[in-house]
Amino acid sequence: MIQQAFWIPQPPGAWAWGTTVGALMGLSAGAVLTAAIIPVLRRAGVIDVPVGRSLHAGPVPRGGGCALVLAAVIAVGAGLAGAMAGGPMVRSGRLIEVLSAGLSTILALAILGLGDDLYTLPIKGRLIAQAILGAGLALLTTSITGAPLWLVIPLGAGAVAMVNATNFMDGANGVAAGHALVAAAYYAHVALSVGIPGLALVMAGLGGAVAGFLPFNAPRARVFLGDSGSYALGAAWSFGAALCLASGVPLLVAVAPLLILATDTGLTLWRRARSGQRWYEPHREHVYQRLVAAGWPHWAVALLVGACAAACSAVALASWQGPGGRVAWAPGVIGMLVVLACYMSLPSLVGAARHERQGYSGQGGSSPRGGVPEDGGQG
Template sequence: MKFPFNVYLATLLGAFLVSIGALPVWRRICIRNGLVDDPGHRKIHGIPIPLAGGLSVLTGILFPLLFGLAVLHARVISFEDVTSLLSYGFNRRITELIVIFVGAIGMIVIGWLDDKFELPPLVKFGGQLVIASLVALANVRITLFIHNTVFSYGITILWILTMINAFNFMDNMNGLCTGLGAIASGYFGIISAIEGQYLVALLALLSLGALLGFLPYNFPKASAFLGDAGSHLVGFLLAVMAILPHFYTPKHPHPWAVLTPLFVLAVPLGDLICVVLIRSSHGQPFYIGDNNHLSHRLVRKGLSHRNAVLLIWALAALIGAVPVLLLLSSG
């Protein structure tokens, strides 16, 4: 059966409304508890900004999800086929989904601790590694047609760590990380919906709605930041969204399909690679921040911070559209 568009729309709107409503609450809590980003070196804000974004986004994802599960359990959806389809999908992938959402909460905790106490890099990396390993153990893994268990575990953990840090690196201007996360989530949602992979589409739309709900507080002027908690969460979720779908299917047996995540996530991946290479060439540790990100270079070329972010969003949207267009043209 064709999955109803109304369910997708309700998922997106639910996450949006919860996130946009939760942010003021989390902002007050963060200010009360001193969880703020103070002005300082390489920062453009002149007053402390609460690091409430990650908590708002997670709330926007979890509350609609829990509500949907309650509705599903009560079987009050009028479409009997949809109820059966969702129940079957959740039951079949329940272990994977539980580990993913435990991992999402874990990423928030690691990021929150880093925001609050500035964790040593090795401690933060160790926490990321533990969560990435748990996801791989839950059978959320990459194979790339190489049926070797060691390779599968290794490439999956490397991918998750890479995406977490890529989005952490991109959280350097108002709205940049949030917008890139929303664009990528939107494309994963579209592609998964076209392919009939409704659970992945629902996860992507939850993420999209939650990020869009936070975005007005973060761009163009910021009254709240994602913080490390938020950037860790966004990177983790997008890493998982890139692994969960089966892009290469009997319905669409095209070799380029496995490259879909690289198109959708090209901008944060490209920025990460360039920055690591630049820092390495200067003899700096790759985890020490600087002003060599794409956004900073665009500002040095004369763009305003706002226009630099808009240009990077547009670049991500254009590159991410490639696999969607290829999928539609092949169908």
């Protein structure tokens, strides 16, 4: 059963007002701080230089996630103040616990990612640190919700997986940030629906900060999230999903917007391992990377990933009867599988169409446009 202790009595609409204030503050702070950090990153030499697997053509500053995280922290504070302005608040440790756990998780992973942006940490060291922080996230979640302690293992492992999946999917302009807009809005909605306003404030503030950052990342990238940003986003999704699960939200609903990241990453790494390749080495075999290589512009790929996340989220909400209600598992699972299967099959369909056009061009038609790297995408 969902932990109703998260609720703090407030006049109707107070929490909706708080999340709105937080999102707007995040938008403003995200834009200002991102614009301010770009010259700082350039002077510090924190630059992503293209390599063989990169999808961008020129050097671009990385580490924009620092601005995003700081903007999110400011936005959460503004959102809380906005909710307080909506009416008298009743003291509740649950709200402060959720806010503190969410922000500390995001900050901790962002700092780890920043370390990798600056010093290129060894893989084993990163994984160990991620595992420790993932376990901490899981312990905080079970402590806040009163969920069984055995959940620490799957929640911690899931956090490590999601942080890395988000990082792997941050390789083309706007893909990770565009997905973040959908995921943040979704978790804010679910959190308000089930009575976890602290999570709603965190997600609204983060979503606003991402919206402020996005114009600097797509369609032309003037700055990349870097590992500081992708780790922070992965931490946010891990915290949101874990808190929802531990609070009694059905699994299908708790993970819906994350399935596109998990599926692309999981199946791609599985294919590489099966073919004898080192799955952990850099590559260009994700679906979104193959689409860019086939000639799709970065913005189109970003819209595709965001649309798939939104579609899975819509299926989850349509299958759920709300707090305390059941989930129509069969139609929900089938609907999501259809979305994910369509996404995963796109490179093959695009490749077949391209091959057919090339056949026509050999008979006097014009040759198709090849995949040309744009000035963006970390690869």
